[in-house]
Amino acid sequence: MSDTAAVPTHCPYCALQCGMGLRPTGGAQPPVEVVERASFPVNRGALCGKGRTAPAVLSSRVRLTGPLVRDPATGDLAPASWEEALDAVARGLRRTRDGHGPDAVGVFGGGGLTNEKAYALGKFARLVLATSQIDYNGRFCMSSAAAAHQRAFGLDRGLPFPLEDVPRTGCVILVGSNPAETMPPALRHFTELRENGGKLIVVDPRRTRTAELADLHLAPRPGTDLALALGLLHLVVAEGRVDEAFVAERTTGWEAARAPVMAHWPEQVERITGVPVPRLREAVALFCDADSSMVLTARGPEQQSKGTDTVGAWINLCLATGRAGRPLSGYGCLTGQGNGQGGREHGQKADQLPGYRKLDDPAARAHVAGVWGVAPESLPGPGRSAYELLDALGGEVRALLLMGSNPVVSAPHAAHVEERLRSLDFLAVADVVLSETAALADVVLPVTQWAEETGTTTNLEGRVLLRRRALDPPPGVRTDLEVLHGLAARLGWEKGFPTDPEEVFEELRRASAGGPADYAGIDYRRIAAEDGVFWPCPAEDHPGTPRLFLDRFATADGRARFVPVTHRPAAEEPDAAYPVVLTTGRVVAQYQSGAQTRRVAELNAAAPGPFVELHPRLAARIGVAEGEPVAVVSRRGRAVAPARITGAIRPDTVFMPFHWPGEGRANTVVNPALDPVSRMPEFKVCAVRLERA
Numbered sequence: 148m149s150d151t152a153a154v155p156t157h158c159p160y161c162a163l164q165c166g167m168g169l170r171p172t173g174g175a176q177p178p179v180e181v182v183e184r185a186s187f188p189v190n191r192g193a194l195c196g197k198g199r200t201a202p203a204v205l206s207s208r209v210r211l212t213g214p215l216v217r218d219p220a221t222g223d224l225a226p227a228s229w230e231e232a233l234d235a236v237a238r239g240l241r242r243t244r245d246g247h248g249p250d251a252v253g254v255f256g257g258g259g260l261t262n263e264k265a266y267a268l269g270k271f272a273r274l275v276l277a278t279s280q281i282d283y284n285g286r287f288c289m290s291s292a293a294a295a296h297q298r299a300f301g302l303d304r305g306l307p308f309p310l311e312d313v314p315r316t317g318c319v320i321l322v323g324s325n326p327a328e329t330m331p332p333a334l335r336h337f338t339e340l341r342e343n344g345g346k347l348i349v350v351d352p353r354r355t356r357t358a359e360l361a362d363l364h365l366a367p368r369p370g371t372d373l374a375l376a377l378g379l380l381h382l383v384v385a386e387g388r389v390d391e392a393f394v395a396e397r398t399t400g401w402e403a404a405r406a407p408v409m410a411h412w413p414e415q416v417e418r419i420t421g422v423p424v425p426r427l428r429e430a431v432a433l434f435c436d437a438d439s440s441m442v443l444t445a446r447g448p449e450q451q452s453k454g455t456d457t458v459g460a461w462i463n464l465c466l467a468t469g470r471a472g473r474p475l476s477g478y479g480c481l482t483g484q485g486n487g488q489g490g491r492e493h494g495q496k497a498d499q500l501p502g503y504r505k506l507d508d509p510a511a512r513a514h515v516a517g518v519w520g521v522a523p524e525s526l527p528g529p530g531r532s533a534y535e536l537l538d539a540l541g542g543e544v545r546a547l548l549l550m551g552s553n554p555v556v557s558a559p560h561a562a563h564v565e566e567r568l569r570s571l572d573f574l575a576v577a578d579v580v581l582s583e584t585a586a587l588a589d590v591v592l593p594v595t596q597w598a599e600e601t602g603t604t605t606n607l608e609g610r611v612l613l614r615r616r617a618l619d620p621p622p623g624v625r626t627d628l629e630v631l632h633g634l635a636a637r638l639g640w641e642k643g644f645p646t647d648p649e650e651v652f653e654e655l656r657r658a659s660a661g662g663p664a665d666y667a668g669i670d671y672r673r674i675a676a677e678d679g680v681f682w683p684c685p686a687e688d689h690p691g692t693p694r695l696f697l698d699r700f701a702t703a704d705g706r707a708r709f710v711p712v713t714h715r716p717a718a719e720e721p722d723a724a725y726p727v728v729l730t731t732g733r734v735v736a737q738y739q740s741g742a743q744t745r746r747v748a749e750l751n752a753a754a755p756g757p758f759v760e761l762h763p764r765l766a767a768r769i770g771v772a773e774g775e776p777v778a779v780v781s782r783r784g785r786a787v788a789p790a791r792i793t794g795a796i797r798p799d800t801v802f803m804p805f806h807w808p809g810e811g812r813a814n815t816v817v818n819p820a821l822d823p824v825s826r827m828p829e830f831k832v833c834a835v836r837l838e839r840a
């Protein structure tokens with residue numbers, strides 16, 4: 148059903164940011180209904196169940212409708228006025244800052260926050276709190292791909308081309324990505340690729356619904372994607388398929404990168420990955436015989452303690468074969484969170500300022516400080532990455548302001564993170580429901596939801612989009628911008644934190660101008676008129692940049708950089724005590740920590756709880772039958788969930804989705820070993836043993 152009278156907007160959940168319309172239901176609940184908006188090219192009207200049911204959270208009976216402050220007498224959260232709640236937060240943050248210094252106060256943001264909120268939160272941390280200790284949950288999402296992008300191309304934009312290019316290329320290697328579960332409307336681009344005669348190769352240890360669509364499915368052991376990419380590149384060299392002219396004209400560093408490639412013989416790669424040599428040869432032929440081809444990664448290769456190098460190996464494959472910086476070819480990352488792209492561009496990342504500027508770059512500091520009207524030297528330096536920040540809670544970081552994140556469920560080594568959160572002197576959480584993290588807070592601030600406020604997001608293609616307010620929020624909630632405005636005023640900053648999102652965006656444009664993610668030429672009017680504008684867009688008469696790198700890469704010399712990378716084991720390999728590999732991921736009916744989607748009846752019915760997916764041989768070995776509880780035990784803890792037995796997973800691997808708290812919380816088990824460059828935790832590989840529970 149389409150409706151031209153409906154308010155055009157975008158889904159609140161994943162990075163596809165599907166276009167949809169919202170129409171009032173005339174007093175019924177939920178207060179708006181979703182209608183089709185076929186004109187938006189990314190999803191062309193299609194939505195998954197999460198997007199379709201998103202209005203249910205607006206009228207959820209468990210939605211927070213007023214602030215809560217912990218009563219020191221009873222220890223319980225109790226209703227409070229907004230004045231009382233904001234006073235309590237300002238008092239808690241100020242007391243810690245005065246007693247222990249500004250870096251004892253931390254700020255934790257989220258990849259679901261709009262660009263305006265991410266910008267305001269970073270500015271609030273660095274100006275009002277003067278703390279370096281800010282990071283966000285996007286660190287757990289695409290940080291390895293972002294780091295590899297920066298190293299190779301000098302710029303990080305998830306996809307350097309629109310998704311509409313996918314059906315028109317010749318071959319796509321989809322690495323550790325399962326859009327059939329994570330972003331179903333995107334699947335259409337891959338099915339059209341095949342209908343057009345293109346080839347799809349899926350790399351995944353599980354035979355997912357996406358893998359079932361592929362021309363070729365490669366199922367490496369978790370944590371060996373880097374070796375797989377090196378093996379493919381070895382064959383490219385051995386078979387004389389290197390694009391020598393492209394390498395000479397548009398890249399640097401091939402000789403140094405070539406050496407580790409040649410040390411990875413196909414037979415050796417087969418031993419490491421479990422992928423037979425003939426399948427490697429088949430993949431090389433499909434990839435190189437096509438006139439154009441792409442590699443797209445997602446969390447599989449990225450959420451590893453060598454995630455940056457793993458993505459780098461796939462980028463090297465693209466560069467050596469001339470499949471980058473050319474039409475319909477290139478490397479891209481399918482970012483996960485709703486504003487995973489924009490969320491990392493505007494200053495809530497520990498090492499970055501708005502416009503994707505580096506915090507330790509004197510020119511960047513001077514520019515942003517100028518927009519903010521402060522001296523550059525007053526800006527703090529880089530802080531801890533997300534897991535390191537959470538690990539420091541209760542120690543060097545004693546108070547935390549958290550917006551748009553639920554690390555009790557979503558962080559690795561989650562029981563430890565929960566214990567760190569409990570040890571804080573002061574915790575304030577802004578959220579729409581009493582998430583597992585909000586339940587630990589001293590003050591809970593109820594905030595508006597996507598349909599009740601206007602703001603921009605930047606989807607996985609770098610397309611800046613406008614989410615429009617479609618209805619009034621309930622009287623007891625405020626926007627995150629209003630929360631920051633109120634806190635800033637209480638902490639001595641009467642000005643500089645407007646509550647109007649368009650006013651914040653106008654400042655963001657100035658702060659980003661001239662930076663890598665340049666929004667200077669984008670405004671609300673233009674986004675609305677064009678239904679999205681691709682950055683970089685440095686001037687109002689600039690058309691935006693749907694396709695990057697066609698003339699030059701964003702490095703100083705305009706050439707892409709090969710980075711030498713070599714395979715190494717995961718931080719925790721299976722052994723006699725923990726002989727099986729756990730890998731974690733998502734299911735189609737739940738989103739991230741499930742804080743919103745677990746409150747939607749239709750989604751809960753479709754995906755009511757966690758499970759342990761395991762191969763029949765493994766199930767037989769430990770003596771569990773379908774549906775029986777099985778304990779997944781690592782050196783950090785145990786998670787218990789019903790067995791789901793399937794031949795679609797390797798016999799040496801188990802899979803758990805991570806959306807639930809409690810005894811089935813997968814992240815209790817996960818290893819927080821960090822990538823040395825991106826500081827990404829190793830969500831995709833840890834050693835476990837299985838027990839009947």
Ligand code: SF4
Pocket residue numbers: 158159160161162163164165190193194195196197198199329330331332333
């Ligand atoms: Fe929303 Fe993502 Fe589903 Fe689209 S695919 S409807 S953006 S959750």
